[in-house]
Amino acid sequence: MSPLVVTYRFPATPSEAADFAHALLLEQTIETPLAVARFYPQVEANRLGKVLAVESCGDGTFLARLELPSGTALTDPAQWLNVIFGNASLHAGVYLEDVEVPEAMRAALKGPTFGIEGLRSRAGVHNRPLVCSALKPAGLTTGELALLATRFAEGGIDYLKDDHYLSSQPEAPFEDRVRAIVDALEEVAARTGHRTRYVANLSGGPLEVLEQAKKARDLGADAVLVAPMLVGLPTMRYLADTLHLPIFAHPAFCGNGQVPHPLLMGRLFRLYGADAVIFAGYGGRFNVPQAVCASIAEQARAWWNPIRPSIPVPAGGMTRDRASELVHFYGQDTMLLIGGSLLESGPHLASATAALMEAVRNA
Amino acid sequence: MSPLVVTYRFPATPSEAADFAHALLLEQTIETPLAVARFYPQVEANRLGKVLAVESCGDGTFLARLELPSGTALTDPAQWLNVIFGNASLHAGVYLEDVEVPEAMRAALKGPTFGIEGLRSRAGVHNRPLVCSALKPAGLTTGELALLATRFAEGGIDYLKDDHYLSSQPEAPFEDRVRAIVDALEEVAARTGHRTRYVANLSGGPLEVLEQAKKARDLGADAVLVAPMLVGLPTMRYLADTLHLPIFAHPAFCGNGQVPHPLLMGRLFRLYGADAVIFAGYGGRFNVPQAVCASIAEQARAWWNPIRPSIPVPAGGMTRDRASELVHFYGQDTMLLIGGSLLESGPHLASATAALMEAVRNA
Numbered sequence: 039m040s041p042l043v044v045t046y047r048f049p050a051t052p053s054e055a056a057d058f059a060h061a062l063l064l065e066q067t068i069e070t071p072l073a074v075a076r077f078y079p080q081v082e083a084n085r086l087g088k089v090l091a092v093e094s095c096g097d098g099t100f101l102a103r104l105e106l107p108s109g110t111a112l113t114d115p116a117q118w119l120n121v122i123f124g125n126a127s128l129h130a131g132v133y134l135e136d137v138e139v140p141e142a143m144r145a146a147l148k149g150p151t152f153g154i155e156g157l158r159s160r161a162g163v164h165n166r167p168l169v170c171s172a173l174k175p176a177g178l179t180t181g182e183l184a185l186l187a188t189r190f191a192e193g194g195i196d197y198l199k200d201d202h203y204l205s206s207q208p209e210a211p212f213e214d215r216v217r218a219i220v221d222a223l224e225e226v227a228a229r230t231g232h233r234t235r236y237v238a239n240l241s242g243g244p245l246e247v248l249e250q251a252k253k254a255r256d257l258g259a260d261a262v263l264v265a266p267m268l269v270g271l272p273t274m275r276y277l278a279d280t281l282h283l284p285i286f287a288h289p290a291f292c293g294n295g296q297v298p299h300p301l302l303m304g305r306l307f308r309l310y311g312a313d314a315v316i317f318a319g320y321g322g323r324f325n326v327p328q329a330v331c332a333s334i335a336e337q338a339r340a341w342w343n344p345i346r347p348s349i350p351v352p353a354g355g356m357t358r359d360r361a362s363e364l365v366h367f368y369g370q371d372t373m374l375l376i377g378g379s380l381l382e383s384g385p386h387l388a389s390a391t392a393a394l395m396e397a398v399r400n401a
Numbered sequence: 402m403s404p405l406v407v408t409y410r411f412p413a414t415p416s417e418a419a420d421f422a423h424a425l426l427l428e429q430t431i432e433t434p435l436a437v438a439r440f441y442p443q444v445e446a447n448r449l450g451k452v453l454a455v456e457s458c459g460d461g462t463f464l465a466r467l468e469l470p471s472g473t474a475l476t477d478p479a480q481w482l483n484v485i486f487g488n489a490s491l492h493a494g495v496y497l498e499d500v501e502v503p504e505a506m507r508a509a510l511k512g513p514t515f516g517i518e519g520l521r522s523r524a525g526v527h528n529r530p531l532v533c534s535a536l537k538p539a540g541l542t543t544g545e546l547a548l549l550a551t552r553f554a555e556g557g558i559d560y561l562k563d564d565h566y567l568s569s570q571p572e573a574p575f576e577d578r579v580r581a582i583v584d585a586l587e588e589v590a591a592r593t594g595h596r597t598r599y600v601a602n603l604s605g606g607p608l609e610v611l612e613q614a615k616k617a618r619d620l621g622a623d624a625v626l627v628a629p630m631l632v633g634l635p636t637m638r639y640l641a642d643t644l645h646l647p648i649f650a651h652p653a654f655c656g657n658g659q660v661p662h663p664l665l666m667g668r669l670f671r672l673y674g675a676d677a678v679i680f681a682g683y684g685g686r687f688n689v690p691q692a693v694c695a696s697i698a699e700q701a702r703a704w705w706n707p708i709r710p711s712i713p714v715p716a717g718g719m720t721r722d723r724a725s726e727l728v729h730f731y732g733q734d735t736m737l738l739i740g741g742s743l744l745e746s747g748p749h750l751a752s753a754t755a756a757l758m759e760a761v762r763n764a
């Protein structure tokens with residue numbers, strides 16, 4: 039398999055830059071002094087990788103483009119991350135700038151199972167952005183959550199996700215909650231013909247998450263929500279490989295640092311199986327530059343054969359009155375996630391939701 | 402259960418600081434406008450948390466001490482992380498400064514199963530620091546790794562860990578590797594009376610890691626190595642709960658950012674079951690301040706009833722000639738991890754190891 043090509047950004051003086059690039063190469067390959075590798079001809083021949091280029095960015099940082107042996111990375115979902123940024127991440131100031139993944143490795147790591155088309159066809163929506171809202175806050179009882187689901191569904195929302203703080207709290211234990219919400223959505227569908235799709239949040243140890251996922255599917259949930267940095271990216275990959283339900287990836291615990299969000303959420307979450315990639319959108323509670331959001335959306339949707347595109351889901355303080363602006367900024371293949379701003383309407387939740395759907399249709 | 406008390410550090414002007422602390426509180430609790438929580442008396446009463454204090458650090462940053470409801474966090478290992486730093490981590494410049502964990506929650510999250518005493522008694526070493534080395538680089542064949550194990554064991558090393566780049570590469574597939582290394586160590590033990598303890602590296606998706614762990618145990622490995630930020634902290638917790646083998650936590654993919662290493666490795670890795678906490682030591686390949694290393698070691702070993710202490714394992718370019726200095730700096734309840742510097746001695750590996758052991762005995 040062709041090697042991985044990884045680009046790191048790091049601060050250095052011009053006289054240090056080449057040495058530091060070589061140090062990063064050793065760190066991400068043999069992790070011993072070079073002399074040790076020289077004892078073993080097959081290691082020297084196949085496992086040393088290569089510094090392809092070191093360039094100044096003109097701002098005190100440098101970019102080092104390294105070729106890393108795919109024979110070490112394999113397509114093991116933990117080892118692969120380790121090879122691209124395991125030890126390198128421990129160096130303060132080192133950023134993962136880019137990862138070029140050979141097509142054969144992309145094929146092996148698979149990406150989303152459903153992608154944008156799968157999410158659209160489940161919702162029966164092909165000619166406008168998708169719209170999602172959230173059942174929250176944590177602390178609501180199962181009945182209260184189900185009532186919110188009824189109102190959102192009456193308003194015609196496409197997807198409805200659990201809050202990521204919903205685990206299996208006593209007020210709304212996992213199985214009760216999933217059953218009650220699916221029932222509520224079915225009841226509205228029988229009445230109105232519109233079936234909102236439900237995204238059940240998974241949380242816990244690895245076996246618990248797998249068990250919850252299967253239960254959610256058996257109880258009629260349409261998709262699952264998981265925070266890959268909480269449960270581990272390999273756990274999300276495993277869910278994608280075994281569950282046959284779309285996966286929404288939540289950005290909790292991603293940090294805002296050495297793996298920039300476009301690369302982490304747009305590219306790695308996608309590679310690890312996220313059909314929908316939730317991220318903090320500009321203009322909301324998080325102070326995120328527009329360019330970062332555009333880049334996340336671009337990475338999630340870019341042509342990357344044979345990996346399906348993921349749908350970008352801007353969130354985090356999006357409001358109803360911004361629907362038109364958001365649609366124009368992100369384009370049609372986007373899912374708007376608007377939670378708190380709808381929930382604030384209280385007894386008028388169904389009509390507020392219907393108004394939002396109308397705004398998106400007209401955007 | 403008592404609430405969690407979490408302290409965040411963030412940059413702000415004096416006029417913004419209190420508002421930002423309240424925004425963080427909402428982010429880590431109800432994640433909706435306050436008005437939404439007010440629709441539900443039980444949420445308003447039990448789920449809002451509290452800003453306990455906001456203080457200027459005098460350097461443009463502030464510390465906000467927040468009380469967060471344990472009813473949302475539960476002792477679910479993914480949700481717990483989510484409540485302490487899920488969404489807050491998405492804010493650039495926000496650091497997790499401290500987490501005070503109520504004793505009942507500590508008891509439920511458990512910490513290490515064996516701790517320092519367990520690792521000492523397995524090695525039969527009670528009156529000096531423990532010493533560990535590493536089988537590497539990746540790319541060696543099973544036979545080559547087993548030969549290195551023989552030499553290290555002849556030199557009398559206490560623990561021997563796989564390199565974290567050893568997954569299940571074709572040159573040394575997992576099961577072959579573990580079997581060959583255990584055999585090599587048994588052979589030396591039969592000859593010399595000294596049985597080096599073997600720490601097998603686990604890597605892969607969640608079920609693969611669990612399966613490897615059981616295989617390693619059945620084949621006679623004495624402990625396992627896992628990188629919790631690669632496989633997920635909840636997966637390490639699950640291993641600790643089910644495996645009954647000591648766990649060495651590797652820092653790959655930890656980053657060097659918003660969760661400072663003393664808190665992440667010294668406290669969270671410990672809480673999630675690491676018996677041994679490997680970290681980048683000062684004076685090696687990573688540019689880590691001495692104070693950070695002292696603080697990691699302190700957090701790993703501090704009295705934290707009923708959580709056992711974890712052994713701190715400074716690594717990352719430690720050298721043989723620094724043994725005495727490292728022992729004086731870190732103290733007796735430390736495990737020195739010295740890999741490349743021993744491997745460089747090539748055909749003299751056994752005697753170089755013996756010399757290191759002698760230096761540690763005399764330190």
